[in-house]
Amino acid sequence: MGWATDLQDASFRGVQFECTAASTSYAKALSVKQAPYSDDASVEDMGNDPDDISLTAVFTGEDYKTYLDALITALKVTGSGELIHPIYGVMQVFVVSFSDNFDAENVDFCTLNIKFLRNKQDKKQLFIPVKTQTSISTATIIDAPASKLGAFLEKLKLQDSNKLFATVTTIRNSLDQARSYLGLAKQSIEDVLSPATYIVGLVDDVTKLVTFDTNITAISKWRDITNRVQRFEKVFQDTDSTEITQAWRSTQVAAHIAVAQQVIATVRAEMASDEIISFTPVDLAVVRQNTRKVLQQAIDIERISNTFESVSQIQIYKELADQIHLQIQELIETRPPITTAKVPVNCTVHWLAHYLYEDMSRSDEILRLNPDLMNPSLLQIGMELTVYAR
Known part of the structure; x- marks a missing residue:
């Protein structure tokens, strides 16, 4: 089996023609660096040049001019076009040059020499573009754990009032300890049986601490706040209630996400007003890495629990990690590399x-x-x- 048995009907942009000769030349792209008056050269292989394709088309018969004009019209169109090579098949090419040849001894006969330059194939899109969220709501992070904790407290209210009193006292004291870590004023909890209310309030207070208009560099201020939030791990260490620990873990994650969202919002505002950007791309990468580390730690702990609620919370944490990555990557790519x-x-x-x-x-x-x-x-x-x- 050879090319003679596998020939295809040649055409360009849908215009067919008879082909009597075909040749392709290949060349390497070499970068040559050589000092004056020196026989030594430094050569670097930069890859391959595009394939240089030459075809000879032939037109015969009384109506040959009609088919010749059709192919010439196709060759004059701007841009790349689809060529069906008689041997190599379908490819995208650019027309480099073409010339027609007439001979007085051959009536109703013409040849057309065409040179093409092969274009790279269009890449197919493998992934669906993901839209970056403008902001992430921290309420969705704590929604399920807070509801679970609320149901647990309601159950204690009906079954064991002494244990309820001890649990409520632990929650109040631990929240006071968390506020002392952050340097926040003590606030009373009006309804301890509604965890979502005071957890969201605590995260909102953390968000208010995130300001970058001081003499301290923005990345230093961010580190100070995240270090204080990291101390949340010391809270509720002595409790044996999985409902409390899961709710508090989601609170710590939500606080880190809230801080990261303030960083992103600050950089976006500075870019929009053409101000000096507080965070460099390297700083933003540090923020992203730290936030993803916190999320990964939370995911690892939830996997140990291996409950239905844990599986659902893990999915939320995974989506958060993805969105944080996209948000910060968008900011990094907006700036010059x-x-x-x-x-x-x-x-x-x-x-x-x-x-x-x-x-x-x-x-x-x-x-x-x-x-x-x-x-x-x-x-x-x-x-x-x-x-x-x-």
């Missing part, structure tokens, strides 16, 4: 900003990306700094 730059001469950070961006005011941006920079007024030649790509 991070790269490094070498200081070309001894200079100041203002001179370097002008050298890199032709904008001296972006020196503050360089300082935020390089918090360990000791003396911005004396940058040494050869120093490597983290900067935004131009």
Whole structure:
């Protein structure tokens, strides 16, 4: 079996033609670096050049001109088109050049030499695009655990009033301890049998702490708040009630999510008003990593419980991790990518900003990306700094 038995009817953009010759040339894309007056060269293989295809079409008969004109019209259309190669089959190509040839000794006969350049195949979409949520409601995180805790307290109210009193006392004292970790004023719980109310209130109070308009860097302020929220793990350590521990675990997750949402909202607002961005892409990646770590820890603990409620809560945590990833990735990709730059001469950070961006005011941006920079007024030649790509 060979090409003679597998030939296909040649056509371009649906216009068929007889093909008498076909050739394809292949070339490598090589990057050659060579110093003047030197026989040595540094060669780097950059891949393959696109296939160069040559076909010879032939038209005969009294009405050959009709078919010739149809193919020439198809060849003159702008953009890539579908070529059915007589040997290689269907492919996308661009027309490079074509020429017709007439001979006085051959009446009603014409050949057309065509050169094509093969185009890459369109990639099929494998995944459905996911829409990034504008904000995540923390109420959905604690809804199921809080309802379960409420049902547990109602059950104690009917069956064991002494245990109810002890449980209520534990909840009140633990919430006071959590508020002391956050530096919040003590608030009385009007209805301890409605966990959703005071849990949502606590998370809202955490959200109010997340402000980045102080002299402290935004990432430092974020670390301070998340460290205080992390101390929630010390609360309810002595209780043997799975309902309380699951509800409190979801409260801690909700608090971390609320802090992350405030970070995202702050960066979005700064981008919209063209202000200096408080969080660099590296900072945002740290926020994302920390939040995902908290979610993963919660998922691991829920898996140990292996109950119907745990399976449902795990799914909520997984969706949260995905949405947080998408939200922060969207912000990171909005900014130019991070790269490094070498200081070309001894200079100041203002001179370097002008050298890199032709904008001296972006020196503050360089300082935020390089918090360990000791003396911005004396940058040494050869120093490597983290900067935004131009």
